[in-house]
Amino acid sequence: MAFVTRFAPSPTGPLHLGHAFSAILAHDMARAAGGRFLLRMEDTDLDRCRPEYDALIQEDLAWLGLTWDGAIHRQSEHIAWYNTRLEVLEDKGLLYPCSCSRADIRAALSAPQEGVAFAVYPGTCRGRGMASRLPGDALRLDLAAALAFLAAEPPPAGRLPSHAWERVGEGGPPDIPRLAFVETGPAHAGRHILDSARALRQIGDVVLSRKGEDIVAYFLASAFDDADQGVTHVIRGEDLYDFTPVQVILQHLLGLPTPIYHHHRLIRDDQGKRLAKRDDARAIAKYRAEGATPADIRRMVGLPVP
Numbered sequence: 001m002a003f004v005t006r007f008a009p010s011p012t013g014p015l016h017l018g019h020a021f022s023a024i025l026a027h028d029m030a031r032a033a034g035g036r037f038l039l040r041m042e043d044t045d046l047d048r049c050r051p052e053y054d055a056l057i058q059e060d061l062a063w064l065g066l067t068w069d070g071a072i073h074r075q076s077e078h079i080a081w082y083n084t085r086l087e088v089l090e091d092k093g094l095l096y097p098c099s100c101s102r103a104d105i106r107a108a109l110s111a112p113q114e115g116v117a118f119a120v121y122p123g124t125c126r127g128r129g130m131a132s133r134l135p136g137d138a139l140r141l142d143l144a145a146a147l148a149f150l151a152a153e154p155p156p157a158g159r160l161p162s163h164a165w166e167r168v169g170e171g172g173p174p175d176i177p178r179l180a181f182v183e184t185g186p187a188h189a190g191r192h193i194l195d196s197a198r199a200l201r202q203i204g205d206v207v208l209s210r211k212g213e214d215i216v217a218y219f220l221a222s223a224f225d226d227a228d229q230g231v232t233h234v235i236r237g238e239d240l241y242d243f244t245p246v247q248v249i250l251q252h253l254l255g256l257p258t259p260i261y262h263h264h265r266l267i268r269d270d271q272g273k274r275l276a277k278r279d280d281a282r283a284i285a286k287y288r289a290e291g292a293t294p295a296d297i298r299r300m301v302g303l304p305v306p
């Protein structure tokens with residue numbers, strides 16, 4: 001089986017130990033499988049991304065001894081493409097404009113961070129028609145409508161036996177057997193069918209785009225890029241596990257394949273807190289400057305030294 005994975009940092013700061021762990025793990029898994037290791041820059045947040053961090057990330061990865069296959073995929077170069085994917089969702093009636101506060105929307109646009117409570121959008125603007133969209137409005141996915149759309153849509157012919165397709169009672173959203181993913185990470189290994197009610201309760205109507213700023217939200221861009229780059233295995237931090245249902249739902253709405261997911265442990269500081277981008281004390285560049293070797297970094301994050 002082909003094995004294609006990627007490391008997908010945002011060039012908004014230096015790589016720290018947590019990024020190094022994720023990159024080395026993905027790289028080593030790809031190489032062990034005789035597969036491909038790709039590099040993607042998630043650089044759609046034009047306010048915060050900097051070319052100097054893009055260059056520093058490449059430098060750090062090369063210093064760690066990691067080589068990536070093919071050209072770097074920069075999300076900022078694919079904005080028009082993402083927007084055509086948004087139109088597919090709009091045509092299905094699954095988007096609505098939202099003018100709720102900027103801080104709220106910004107929180108939803110970047111990859112969710114552990115320790116920052118993910119506020120499920122209360123649905124204030126749900127029901128607004130697309131015609132009411134104002135400049136600067138965000139576009140949100142109407143998750144309940146998306147699940148209803150997928151529940152009503154017959155499964156692709158020949159992919160599932162008919163008995164796998166069943167509606168589950170009245171009163172709550174049905175679970176849809178084909179909305180599933182395989183996880184190989186240590187904490188959740190196995191096959192998971194999405195829990196629709198839980199997705200509505202814990203994730204809600206995520207932001208997919210904000211007009212006028214060429215910002216495409218993490219969820220849409222990463223779902224689309226994984227397919228576009230032929231990624232078969234998504235290897236990423238445990239903090240994103242709870243959001244995997246959004247990816248799977250978007251994949252089905254857009255006709256994209258669902259890769260295998262592997263959520264890995266997070267690297268924590270001495271207080272047990274997850275390392276953050278601002279945690280420059282653990283920047284790879286700083287360790288490099290202090291004379292550490294790539295083998296030292298591997299040992300610090302608990303990975304074998306080849």
Ligand SMILES: [Zn+2]
Nearest residue numbers: 098099100125
């Ligand atoms: Zn709103």
